[in-house]
Structure formats: structure tokens, C-alpha cells
Amino acid sequence: xxxxxxxxxxxxxxxxxxxxxxxxxxxxxxxxxxxxxxxxxxxxxxxxxxxxxxxxxxxxxxxxxxxxxxxxxxxxxxxxxxx
Amino acid sequence: xxxxxxxxxxxxxxxxxxxxxxxxxxxxxxxxxxxxxxxxxxxxxxxxxxxxxxxxxxxxxxxxxxxxxxxxxxxxxxxxxxx
Numbered sequence: 001x002x003x004x005x006x007x008x009x010x011x012x013x014x015x016x017x018x019x020x021x022x023x024x025x026x027x028x029x030x031x032x033x034x035x036x037x038x039x040x041x042x043x044x045x046x047x048x049x050x051x052x053x054x055x056x057x058x059x060x061x062x063x064x065x066x067x068x069x070x071x072x073x074x075x076x077x078x079x080x081x082x083x
Numbered sequence: 084x085x086x087x088x089x090x091x092x093x094x095x096x097x098x099x100x101x102x103x104x105x106x107x108x109x110x111x112x113x114x115x116x117x118x119x120x121x122x123x124x125x126x127x128x129x130x131x132x133x134x135x136x137x138x139x140x141x142x143x144x145x146x147x148x149x150x151x152x153x154x155x156x157x158x159x160x161x162x163x164x165x166x
Contacts, residue, residue: 005124005133023165041088041162048160050088077131079124082106
């Protein structure tokens with residue numbers, strides 16, 4: 001399945017708790033869209049979040065974010081994992 | 084040790100082989116700077132590369148890239164890994 005890295009920038013009021021809750025909301029509904037949010041990384045000061053996600057398409061990954069919490073990424077790039 | 088995500092954008096002539104070779108060059112010298120390049124993801128068409136790296140500072144991570152292959156990231160953000 002294709003792999004994507006998304007990036008959210010300058011998310012207002014980002015906290016570790018808020019991003020963990022948003023991620024849990026993604027996990028709760030992602031199977032409906034054939035999506036698997038695998039890992040994420042964040043910075044509370046800059047409001048940056050990077051999500052690594054397997055999905056049939058970038059659109060499917062974005063749909064999960066939209067339905068789960070409404071926080072859409074600023075960009076999403078299909079990637080391969082280096083070895 | 085602090086964790087960082089760096090991002091290279093629109094790297095000219097990026098191939099899976101070239102980025103793998105550059106990563107191996109990072110691994111070969113990183114211990115001199117107390118740095119650990121852990122994972123990377125790339126897109127050959129857009130020339131994007133994301134590197135996840137443990138380092139004492141963003142500067143130390145950049146020094147490894149500079150000495151290993153000269154390809155510096157366009158940005159580097161300190162991150163925490165989500166759970």
C-alpha cells in the first residue's frame with residue numbers, strides 16, 4: 001500500500017495531549033477508509049506535526065483526518081522508506 | 084537525546100540509490116558527532132527527503148550531512164515521537 005508523509009504546520013494550541021487525542025480519533029475510524037496512521041512526530045512550540053500513513057491514496061488519508069478531527073495537513077507527499 | 088525531523092525539498096536527480104548512498108555516508112561518520120540518523124523517507128519524483136535523527140543539536144545533525152555528502156536539509160524541526 002502506498003506510504004505518505006504529511007505535515008501540519010503551526011497548529012494552534014498544539015499540545016502532546018491534543019495531538020495524542022487527535023491521533024486516537026484517526027485510529028478509531030481509519031479502517032473504514034483502508035488507512036493506517038503508523039507514526040507521528042510533533043513539536044508543541046512550533047505546532048508542527050508529521051504523520052506517516054499507509055493509505056490507498058493521499059485523499060483517503062486526508063478524509064480520515066477530516067472526519068476524525070478536521071485538522072488537515074498542509075501537505076502530503078508519497079514516500080518510500082529508506083533502508 | 085533530542086530527536087529531529089529534517090526535510091530536504093526538490094533535491095536534483097534524487098534516486099533511491101543516491102539517497103541510500105548518502106545515508107550510508109551519514110552512518111559512516113555520525114558517531115564522531117554523537118548523531119544517529121534513524122530512518123528516512125523519500126520521493127524520487129518530487130526530490131523530497133525526510134530524515135529522522137537523534138542528535139545533541141540540530142547543528143550537529145546538519146554537520147554530519149555537510150561532512151558526509153554536502154546535502155543540507157531545507158529545514159529541521161525538533162520533535163517528540165507520538166505514542
